[in-house]
Amino acid sequence: MIRPDIHPHDGILVAKNLVKVFGKRTVLDNVSLAIEEGKTTVIIGTSGCGKTVFMKHLIVLERPTEGQVFFRCNRIDDLRPRQLAGIRTQFGFCFQMGALFDSLTVFENIIFPIQQHRKITDYKALDELVKHKLALVGMDGYQNQYPASLSGGQKKRVSLARAIALDPTVIFYDEPTTGLDPVTSDVINELILKLKQELKVTSIVVTHDMKSAYKIADRIVMFYHGKIIADGNADHIRNHPNDLVQQFIEGRVSEADLAALKLGGTKYQTQFLPEDFK
C-alpha cells in the first residue's frame, strides 16, 4: 500500500513520508496519505498504533521528525506558530478526551474560538449560534454547566460542538462515538454526514466502531504499528485479503494473543478461590 510518489496537490491535506519518533519509539513509520476534499476519511487501527499522533501532525500540533505536511498545496509543518494560527481557524479538532476548558462553562467553551477570531458585536446572535451548535449534538440547555458536571459522552459532544463553532472546512474527530450509547452514536454519524452534504466539509474520523465507519466513510485507512496496511472504500476493506484487517473488523482475537492469554491464565487460574474471600 505504500505510494512512494504522493504530491501536494493530491488532496486538501497531504502527509508525505511522515516519520515520528518519540524517544526511541517510532510511532509513525513513513506514512503518506492524501485526504480528499469534501470526503470523509476514516482511520481505524488497534489502540496505540499512532492514529491520534497522525491526526495531530495534520494540524501541526506535533512536528514530524521527518516528512512534510501540505494544506492546499502549501507546506505547513515548518510554519511558525503565528502563521499556523490563521490556517487553524479552518480546522476543527475534536479531542479524544474532549479537552474542554474546565474553568469555563459550556457556553464559554463554545464561544472561545469565536471570541478569539471574530469581533463579537451581536450577543443575541451569539446565543442563537451556541444554541444551534449544541442542538446539533443534542446538548442544548447545558450552556451554564461546567464540564466537570457533565458525563463522559456529554463532554465529548460539547467538544464536538466547539470544534464546529467556527464552521471549519476540515474537521478532525478523534473517536467521536466512543463512550456514547448506540442512539447518540448514530446522531453523531448523521451529523458528520450532514456536514459533508450541506457544507462540503472534509472530515477525518478516527474510530473503533466499524458500524459507524461503514456508514460515514468514503474511504477507510487502516494503521498498524505506524504504517498504513489497508486503504480503500468500505467494500475494499470488508473483502481485504490481509488477515490483520479481517481480525480488526471482525473484532477477532489473533492466535498469538490467545496463546498469551492462555499462558497467563494457567498461572493465575487457581490463585484465588471463593473460599479465600470468606
Place this chain on the structure above:
Amino acid sequence: MILAFFNKWTQGINNLGRFSRFIFAASKCMIATSFQPKTYPLIWTQMNTIGVKSVPVVMATGAFVGMILAVQAYGQLAAMGLEERLGVLINIAVVKELGPVLAAVMLAGRVGGALTAELGTMNVTEQIAAVESMGTDPVKYLVAPRVLSCLLLTPALIVYADLLGILGGYFVSVIQFKINSGAYWDFSAMHVEFWDIGTGIFKGVFFGGAIAMISCYKGFTCREGAQGVGEACTEAFVGCFISILALNYVFAVTLDAIYKTFWPLRSLI
C-alpha cells in the same frame, strides 16, 4: 559514567535554552497583550486570583516579621541603652529585605503552586493543545495575563507587607516594651530613606516576574499524570524560592554599589 554526566549537562543546557525561549515568547506576548483591550478581562481575572486573594496572607507575614524583629532586637539594643532606635532597625530590615523577600516567598507558595498545578493539569488533559488547535497562541492566552498580573501586583503586595511589618514592629515596641512613640517615629523617619522603600518595592517586579515565569514554564512542560503535575509543582516552588533569593543577592550587591556612588557615607545610628 562520564557519558551519563555529559548527558545530564547537555540536558540541563537544553532546558535552560528552552526556558529562555519561553521567557522571550512570553515577554513578547505580554507587551502585545498590554495594548489589546480585548484581553484586559483575562488580566483582570488573574489579578483578582493572584493579587487580591493574596493580600491577607501577605499582610499576616508582614505583621509577624515586624513583631518578631521587635522582640528579638529589643534586648540587644536595650542593653546598650539604644532602645529608642529600635524603629530604625525594624523598619529598615522590613522595607529593604524581609518584607519584599518574605512576601515574594509567600506568593511563590500561594500563587506559584497554583499556577503550575492549573497549567500542568491543562497540559496533561490536552487543554493547552486545544487552545493551540483553535489557532490561539497558548502563551499569549494563558501565560501573558498571569505573568503580567504577577509583575504588576507583587510590588503592590510588598507595600502591604511593609505597611503591616512597620505597624507590627511599632505596636510591639510601643505597647509591649513601652518605648516612647514620638522617639520611635522620629528616629525611624530620620534613617529610613525613600531609597530603601523604593528599592524594596522595585525588587518586587522582578520577584513577581520570576515566580510567574518559572511556574508557568513548569506547568507547560509538565509530564503526564497526577505524579507529573505534583513533581512540576514541587520543582516550580523550589525554583521560585531559589531564584528569589538569588535575585535578592544580586540586587543587594548592585543596589548597594549604586547607592554608594551617590551617597558615600551612611550610618544607622
